[in-house]
Amino acid sequence: MARLIRHDRQRPYLIREEEVDRFPIAVCACGLSATKPFCDGSHKLTVGENEDTIYVYDGDQRVPLRNRY
Template identity: 40%
Template sequence: MTREVTHEADGPAILDASDTGDDGKIFVCRCGLSDSKPLCDGSHKAAEDEADGVVYKYEGDDPEGERREIDEIAYVDE
């Protein structure tokens, strides 16, 4: 499973002790769908049934947005 996600941030996210959960751990988003990036908010649950070898795009990078399969990710040089 692969996802195309649009990122608009242009700098690093700085994490500190306030980002830890009740268990003292920090969970970092790897699916690209979290509203609290770089922290995980559980949005990856929307992607649990994605098939291997398929590239997906979620409308608006929203886990509740329409999910569609795409042929490839196009990289644009600016």
């Protein structure tokens, strides 16, 4: 079953060094990362999104969905 999941955050969650023994960790919050749960920088594609629009991403292409409700 396909699902549409809404992600509102346009940057990763950062876990700082003092919280983890290893190194700072960036956890994906935009839903676009190919290396989930870790951030790969894909959130940069979300720059310029309108707050009231839902988008579908296909590779590097952003397609706005028409609101029919």
